[in-house]
């Protein structure tokens with residue numbers, strides 16, 4: 408499909424071809440689904456909402472429920488106040504959520520709808536039932552990406568719900584970043600292992616990876632409870648995983664409720680997981696159990712066993728900024744070299760940070776897969792790592808391809824197996840080495856195919 412891509416690289420300012428990102432409301436919708444009893448609401452036209460739902464469904468292989476203000480020409484000209492007001496009334500009457508998380512779309516942002524005022528008027532006119540909650544996040548998709556949308560929704564949890572006051576409980580808040588439910592489950596396993604009391608916000612495990620039991624639940628049992636989102640304001644410390652996805656929420660919690668915050672990289676790879684585990688240990692004043700140390704040791708053993716096959720291999724990485732940042736570090740831990748690392752999410756600060764830590768890596772934010780492909784044509788790599796969309800580049804250049812991140816539309820492993828933590832790192836070592844071995848088994852002449860690796 409991409410075999411005709413030329414090697415001639417041209418600087419493009421206004422055009423993205425196969426952008427390495429998607430739109431803000433997708434992140435906001437995902438974050439809202441991680442709250443128990445929550446209905447995400449898309450304030451815009453039906454097409455946006457249908458696309459966002461289907462994209463999430465294709466990644467998580469689960470039904471994704473969300474409502475829409477269903478803009479038509481009238482709302483586009485006169486504003487969406489009437490649509491949102493009736494939508495809220497209908498949603499609480501028909502679908503009975505505990506909370507509605509409204510996010511905007513390009514259209515409602517261009518119109519300039521004042522969502523807080525619309526919500527306030529709906530409450531004052533009795534359209535919101537007693538005890539039910541409505542929050543909102545602005546998610547204009549002409550800036551940022553799905554990661555920005557996720558971040559804005561997490562910040563909205565704090566701004567609307569976190570309680571103020573001097574009461575402090577011996578609990579920590581963890582903002583997991585834009586990671587899969589399997590990762591959120593692993594983050595909880597690590598926090599439980601270290602023995603800390605925590606609130607994970609949001610938590611999409613047991614929402615978008617529910618077991619099959621023959622019954623459909625519009626609001627699955629999982630998700631962060633609203634009472635816990637309120638309690639975030641009384642926690643001792645917050646840890647935000649992934650600077651792009653979590654800084655806004657951490658900063659907001661600190662500012663609003665005085666909860667001391669720490670930003671850490673996504674715990675992908677050895678060092679980033681060590682740092683997360685240590686941050687948990689320090690925050691909870693607890694100890695790391697011996698079995699977790701042993702799990703780490705098995706990862707180190709696996710890396711040292713496989714390092715002979717990975718040494719100095721050149722890797723091209725693309726995906727969300729927080730994922731790419733941690734993955735650069737992880738491939739370096741494995742003895743490989745990150746030749747190029749791009750994200751579609753805009754961010755000059757991210758670009759500077761990556762260049763500082765990986766000066767020999769070609770780094771670009773707000774970039775696309777066409778650029779990545781052309782760059783690879785001029786600078787061949789041994790391995791490509793990224794989401795589903797990379798497979799066309801890998802196929803055109805016949806490069807081993809290891810999938811990670813969002814979206815994953817053509818595989819299912821991300822639902823069951825984490826990318827984060829020591830367990831996630833072990834799985835990635837397996838996937839990376841297998842990708843090299845599979846290629847050798849396929850391409851080497853008979854007499855060079857090894858039985859034992």
Ligand code: SF4
Nearest residue numbers: 430455458512513548
């Ligand atoms: S980019 Fe804007 S208009 Fe397009 S689907 Fe996303 S929110 Fe809707």
